[in-house]
Amino acid sequence: MNRHQVCVRGLILCGLLLLLGCKEAPSSALPELKVSGPTMGTHYAVKVVGDYPGGEPQLQHEVEQILQRIDHQLSTYKPDSELSRFNQHQATTPVEISQDLADVLIEGLRVGKMTGGAMDITVGPLVNLWGFGPDKRPTKIPSEQQIAAARLRTGLDKLHVEIGSDKATVRKDIPDLYVDLSTLGEGYAADQVAAWLDGRGIKNYMVEIAGALRLKGHNGQGDLWRIAVEKPGDELGQVQNVLTPGDNGISTAGSYRNYYELDGQRFSHIIDPATGKPLTHKLVSVTVIAPSALYTDALDTGLMVMGADKALIFANEHNLPIYTLTKTDDGFKVRFSRAFAAYQPKP
Template sequence: MRYRNIPLLITAACALSACDLSPVPQAMVLEGKTMGTVWRVTLAGVDATRRYALQQAIQQQLDADDGTLSTWKPDSMLSQFNRYQGEAPQPISADMADIVTAALHIGAQTGGAMDITVGPLVNLWGFGPTKQPAQTPTVAQIAAAKAQTGLQHLRVIETAQGQWLQKDLPGLYVDLSTMGEGYATDHLARLMEREGINNYLVSVGGAVLSRGQNAQGNPWRVAIQKPTDRENAVQARVDLQGHGISTSGSYRNYYELDGKRISHVIDPVTGRPIEHKLVSATVIATTALEADGWDTGLMVLGSDKAKALALKQHLAVYLISKEGDRFISWMSPQFAAFLLFD
């Protein structure tokens, strides 16, 4: 499974305006690739002799996560479930049960806008393991793919003996890429805690989570990128205060087909890529997994419905819409508490 190819958040170990000041204490920065995107871990107060061991431990954790969630790897736990054409419950890991349970909850709260069963539609439009279509999918093709989707066809079963995932639609195809980055980011945070590291900023793709302070003894700060593929400009800065953050955008992962820009964000209701004016949705939540699920649902809904849902659910949300050549931003009251003005 491929995730968002380019992070939509700019992480920083200090205020962006002060990063070049010298001398300053040095942070340890580790980086690598996973799930079709990049990961980055910034640590404060960690001895340099631990670099190699931490790099190895992080990569091993992320490789294990990819081995659970990937739709690109035929032997992954998710791929095996997707190939299964029966209705009997299939054994899964506790971690996979957690991510699917969270996805089903957010899916219900968004009225199905965040739908992890849209895999057939994702593949039809060329954003899964299959190639990009040579022409726009037909109405019949879209209808056929939609008939193989629906959160109501998926169920997590948890007992004292373990966890299972069940589908009552044999052709149901689950795509967890909408929450994979958040899932992996939370795992990196737990890994840091197990290693006795209390000051860290971890990210996988567009999902970020922080704890403690940076190398200068200041809060970790994250910059939300201006939603354009032509420049790396900062739209807003936030102090995460130990929370997770994730951004979903329609402006980076796309291709051109029949003279139109085709976004990777698919609306489960229409079966088509979104075409509304909302171009970026950022969510801050207790976990990166939660933030990663909500941002996708809000992107699908569009500005007006996303604003109403954010207010109803008391979510920390920052939305950016494009009106002509202008970017119009909106934030919920909960998000304002994280915003930095310096």
């Protein structure tokens, strides 16, 4: 997946949510099992409060099995992944797919329509053209002709998913349509790990797949999980705000780390499907809270594309908790939707 190849290509630090360090544990604190490691070109971390059958080794094994399965389904970097095979299918005939891939495609299409195309899972040709996908970065700024040609290969209306009684299929209206699920993959992975833990009867956990998290219950000290949103800037680890998302998913999209400079211009990895070009507005970060990390991961990119004013109007219309940071001459301006106030820790 594009954004999942962070360690190789530096593609996701912009969306980082930092876990706050815990204060010294009281004597009544419960142990926290912690496992972490590389996955899908980025990293994962899982915390489980209390016991887990088989301890940390078994927890790590089971989590990594889930993540490996998802990577082999959704990656655009693995030529043999399920998604890559569909992208290589140069025909308009239906292709049978797993229910997992169908679920992500359906959510991508739903949120894409919901956001008026601001989030577009078919934007891959433009992502690749600008050098933020598997292809190398360009040595020259793409021409208007190249952008127009790439845009002809995009369009949510050209992708169709059908769920039957015994199988799921996907088809495209043009043979070279290219689907990129990097804006949803981390959230889907976090949800899948969380569902596994729920099935194991775990009541308190934190799942982080790079910039997407799922939280449930309390930490080892008995407090609600507290998540720090990174402050934009060149220095890693600076905290802008601290949130208590509750039993929810939370993710952040941003444009201030994953970029490159060419011919004296700076280009962000987030592409506006309407123009075919990287974003140029001053919104640098959007954090979204919702029950599903897949939903938040799909939405945060679309909200980034909208810009702060439209994103906040959208969030208030949909009763959606979002938190935005906009660059100004005097620093970063914080704005948030009405529904967001409930998730800031009480003083």
